[in-house]
Amino acid sequence: MNNAVTRRFGGSNQQVSAIGQGTWMIENASPVAAVAALQRGIEHGLTHIDTAEMYGNGTAERLVAHAIRGRRNDVFLVSKVLPSNASRAGTIKACEQSLQRLGTDHLDCYLLHWRGSTPLTETFAAFEHLQQQGKIRAFGVSNFDVDDLDEALSIVGPGKLACNQVLYHLQQRAIEHKVIPWCQRNDVAVVAYSPFGHDAFPSSQSRGGRLLAEVAAQYAATPQQIALAFLGRTAEVFTIPKSVTLAHVEANAAAASLQISTDALAMLDNAFPRGPRPRHLPMI
Numbered sequence: 001m002n003n004a005v006t007r008r009f010g011g012s013n014q015q016v017s018a019i020g021q022g023t024w025m026i027e028n029a030s031p032v033a034a035v036a037a038l039q040r041g042i043e044h045g046l047t048h049i050d051t052a053e054m055y056g057n058g059t060a061e062r063l064v065a066h067a068i069r070g071r072r073n074d075v076f077l078v079s080k081v082l083p084s085n086a087s088r089a090g091t092i093k094a095c096e097q098s099l100q101r102l103g104t105d106h107l108d109c110y111l112l113h114w115r116g117s118t119p120l121t122e123t124f125a126a127f128e129h130l131q132q133q134g135k136i137r138a139f140g141v142s143n144f145d146v147d148d149l150d151e152a153l154s155i156v157g158p159g160k161l162a163c164n165q166v167l168y169h170l171q172q173r174a175i176e177h178k179v180i181p182w183c184q185r186n187d188v189a190v191v192a193y194s195p196f197g198h199d200a201f202p203s204s205q206s207r208g209g210r211l212l213a214e215v216a217a218q219y220a221a222t223p224q225q226i227a228l229a230f231l232g233r234t235a236e237v238f239t240i241p242k243s244v245t246l247a248h249v250e251a252n253a254a255a256a257s258l259q260i261s262t263d264a265l266a267m268l269d270n271a272f273p274r275g276p277r278p279r280h281l282p283m284i
């Protein structure tokens with residue numbers, strides 16, 4: 001059953017599934033399990049697939065290639081260039097290698113994984129070249145705080161940045177201070193990575209974990225589904241949970257249509273406080 005809930009993906013102007021699928025470390029599962037999980041997710045509407053040349057040194061992209069074979073047009077495919085490859089020539093080469101591993105002729109969106117020492121002008125020149133060639137449909141950034149976003153916008157101009165992919169989970173809400181508002185003002189999608197905290201989901205023994213369980217019981221849902229509903233409560237925010245477990249994939253897909261009350265959102269807001277804005281944008 002495909003229960004896709006889509007949202008407009010910033011400057012790309014495309015409708016993209018609000019919940020997608022991450023692929024970091026999927027190669028730790030058996031290839032059969034990883035591919036089956038991605039395919040189950042696509043069938044259930046988790047068509048926004050996030051990968052990167054870094055993940056398993058290209059292994060994750062190869063697994064994605066298997067999962068999307070014959071259904072390329074059903075997915076919104078995102079990959080990322082490493083900062084160490086992000087010169088003009090290096091970005092073009094890295095993209096071509098990603099396309100080859102992914103078995104496709106284009107990416108729907110290509111991101112700079114995080115900012116390194118290469119001037120942004122070089123990377124964006126490569127992105128624009130790749131876009132003109134039809135090898136990428138849109139481009140964006142990852143792990144950018146507002147100063148970096150200002151600089152990026154001043155280089156590429158309005159309407160060009162599709163997204164900023166950033167760390168966002170119940171226990172790490174730093175982007176709510178400035179990054180989400182900046183992205184809302186500038187029509188840039190926010191993609192929340194590690195929505196379950198990577199490997200640190202709130203313990204069921206903690207105060208927040210107990211509240212998650214209570215809210216989940218009210219909605220016949222799981223705590224993870226409640227977390228996805230909370231993070232996706234803002235229209236510009238997409239989430240990309242990673243899962244190689246079929247039951248988890250199905251639960252993540254079902255969370256797309258879960259709407260929780262403003263009272264429940266307020267209780268979660270209180271149990272997982274945003275805290276002060278840190279000096280540096282957190283990333284993992």
Ligand SMILES: NC(=O)c1ccc[n+]([C@@H]2O[C@H](COP(=O)([O-])OP(=O)(O)OC[C@H]3O[C@@H](n4cnc5c(N)ncnc54)[C@H](OP(=O)(O)O)[C@@H]3O)[C@@H](O)[C@H]2O)c1
Pocket residue numbers: 021022023024025050051113114142143165166192193194195196197198199222224225240241242243244245247248249251252283284
């Ligand atoms: N741009 C960046 O710098 C950056 C950095 C980190 C991550 N990312 C992207 O974001 C994606 C997601 O983040 P992440 O991989 O760090 O971690 P995550 O999605 O926060 O958490 C993954 C963990 O949650 C479990 N899980 C998934 N669905 C579940 C469910 N419904 N119920 C219970 N457990 C569930 C997974 O186990 P199972 O596999 O067994 O389900 C896995 O242990 C990455 O895969 C990657 O694509 C980007």
